[in-house]
Amino acid sequence: MSYRRPYRGTQPDYLFPPYASTVKRAPSQPLVVLPHTLSELTAPVFGYSDINPDDNDLTRQHKGEPLGERIVVSGRVLDENSRPLEGLLIEIWQANAAGRYNHRVDQHDAPLDPNFTGAGRAITNSEGRYRFVTIRPGEYPWRNHYNAWRPAHIHFSLFGPAIVTRLITQMYFPGDPLLEYDPMFTCVPDEKARNRLISLFDWETTIPEHALGYRFDIVLRGREATPMETPR
Amino acid sequence: MSLRATTSQTIGPYLRIGLEWMVIEDLAPQGVPGERVRIEGRIVDADGKPVNDAAVEIWQANSHGKYASAEDAQSNPLDSVFRGYGRSLTDDAGNFRFRTIKPGRVPGPEGSTQAPHVTVTIFMRGLLKQLQTRIYFADDPANAEDPVLALVPVERRPTLIAKKRADGALEWNVVLQGRNETVFFDF
Numbered sequence: 001m002s003y004r005r006p007y008r009g010t011q012p013d014y015l016f017p018p019y020a021s022t023v024k025r026a027p028s029q030p031l032v033v034l035p036h037t038l039s040e041l042t043a044p045v046f047g048y049s050d051i052n053p054d055d056n057d058l059t060r061q062h063k064g065e066p067l068g069e070r071i072v073v074s075g076r077v078l079d080e081n082s083r084p085l086e087g088l089l090i091e092i093w094q095a096n097a098a099g100r101y102n103h104r105v106d107q108h109d110a111p112l113d114p115n116f117t118g119a120g121r122a123i124t125n126s127e128g129r130y131r132f133v134t135i136r137p138g139e140y141p142w143r144n145h146y147n148a149w150r151p152a153h154i155h156f157s158l159f160g161p162a163i164v165t166r167l168i169t170q171m172y173f174p175g176d177p178l179l180e181y182d183p184m185f186t187c188v189p190d191e192k193a194r195n196r197l198i199s200l201f202d203w204e205t206t207i208p209e210h211a212l213g214y215r216f217d218i219v220l221r222g223r224e225a226t227p228m229e230t231p232r
Numbered sequence: 233m234s235l236r237a238t239t240s241q242t243i244g245p246y247l248r249i250g251l252e253w254m255v256i257e258d259l260a261p262q263g264v265p266g267e268r269v270r271i272e273g274r275i276v277d278a279d280g281k282p283v284n285d286a287a288v289e290i291w292q293a294n295s296h297g298k299y300a301s302a303e304d305a306q307s308n309p310l311d312s313v314f315r316g317y318g319r320s321l322t323d324d325a326g327n328f329r330f331r332t333i334k335p336g337r338v339p340g341p342e343g344s345t346q347a348p349h350v351t352v353t354i355f356m357r358g359l360l361k362q363l364q365t366r367i368y369f370a371d372d373p374a375n376a377e378d379p380v381l382a383l384v385p386v387e388r389r390p391t392l393i394a395k396k397r398a399d400g401a402l403e404w405n406v407v408l409q410g411r412n413e414t415v416f417f418d419f
Binding site: 184 | 234235236237238239240241242243244245246247248249250251253254277278279281283285289291293299300301302303304306315316317338339340341346349351353355356357358359360361362363364366379380383384388408409410413414415416417418419
C-alpha cells in the first residue's frame with residue numbers, strides 16, 4: 001500500500017531562483033526515493049479536544065472587532081480518491097487588513113491591529129468540511145525583487161491520515177492582479193494546479209449584511225488503487 | 233474520477249503566528265515507558281548560516297514499535313499519553329530540540345524490520361514544499377539491516393544518524409545544501 005506520487009508539474013521543485021530564498025536552501029543532492037512504510041503511512045491524530053470551539057473565528061479573539069472586510073472561508077478536504085477526510089486539524093495564519101503580520105520580523109510600514117492576531121484552527125467534520133470567519137488580508141511588499149508585492153493570501157497547514165499527506169499551502173483570492181507577478185504562485189508549472197490555489201467567491205456561504213463567502217477546497221494525496229481496494 | 237492533490241506552498245517567514253500554539257518539544261511525560269533521549273540540532277543553509285525560521289516536526293512509534301494512528305493495525309500496545317508527535321520552531325541560532333523516548337522497531341517493506349528511527353518533516357521560508365528525512369540512533373546494531381538506510385549511498389548515511397554528545401544529548405544537524413548535505417527523501 002502506498003500513496004500516489006504527484007502528477008508532473010502539479011508540485012513545485014525545491015529550487016526556483018525567481019523566489020530568491022530557495023537558492024541557498026534547496027537541496028542539491030539527488031533525493032532518495034522513500035518506500036511508503038508504516039512510518040510514512042501513519043500520522044498523528046488530533047481532535048476537538050486539541051482546540052477551542054472559537055478558534056475558527058479570527059474576528060472574536062480580542063475585546064474589539066478587527067478592522068477590515070469580514071469574510072467566511074470554508075470548504076472541503078478530500079483525498080485524491082474523492083474521499084472526505086474527517087477529523088483533520090487545519091491551522092491558518094495571515095496578515096491583517098493593512099497587510100501587516102503580527103510578527104517581530106515583519107517591518108512593513110503598515111499599522112498593526114490590536115484586535116487581530118491572525119491565527120485560527122479548525123477540525124474537519126464528517127463530510128470533510130471546515131469553516132473560518134476572518135477578515136480579508138491585505139497585500140504587502142516583500143524584498144524578493146524590485147517592487148515585489150505578495151497577493152492577498154491565507155496560509156493553510158493540514159495534517160492528513162499519513163505523514164506523506166502533510167500539506168502546507170496558501171489560499172489566494174479571485175481576480176487578484178498581483179498573482180501573475182508572484183513567484184510563489186508562478187512556481188507551480190501546471191497552470192490548472194496553480195489556479196486551484198485561488199478560492200472562489202461563494203454566494204452560498206455569504207452571510208447577508210455581514211460577510212462575503214469564499215470557498216477553498218483542498219485535496220490531499222490519495223492511496224494508489226490496488227485490486228484489493230477500489231477507490232470510492 | 234480522481235482528483236489531484238493541492239499544490240504545496242512555502243510556509244513563509246511568519247510561521248510562528250500559526251504554529252507556535254502547538255509547539256511540543258517534550259513528547260513523553262513521566263510514566264511513558266522507554267529509554268529517554270534528548271535530540272538536539274541545528275539547521276544551516278548552503279553558506280553555513282543558521283536557519284532561524286524553520287518548523288521541525290517529528291513522528292515516531294512508541295517503545296513497543298506501535299504508532300498512535302488508526303492506520304497502524306499491529307497488536308502491540310499503545311501508551312495512552314504518548315502521541316508520538318513533536319514540533320519545534322528553530323531559534324535565532326537555528327537550534328531545535330526534543331525530549332522523547334527511543335522508538336521501538338517497526339515493520340518495513342517485504343517482511344523486513346526497520347531499525348529504530350524518527351520521521352522528520354521540515355518547513356521553512358525558501359522551501360516550496362517540505363523536506364522529509366529520518367533520524368537513526370548511533371551504535372544501534374539494527375542500523376546495519378535497515379531497509380531504508382540500505383537505499384542511501386554509504387558515504388551519506390552518517391547524515392541520518394544522531395551522535396551521542398558528552399552531555400548525553402543526541403546531536404543531529406541538518407545541512408540544507410552543499411558539503412555534508414543531509415539526505416532528504418522523495419516521499
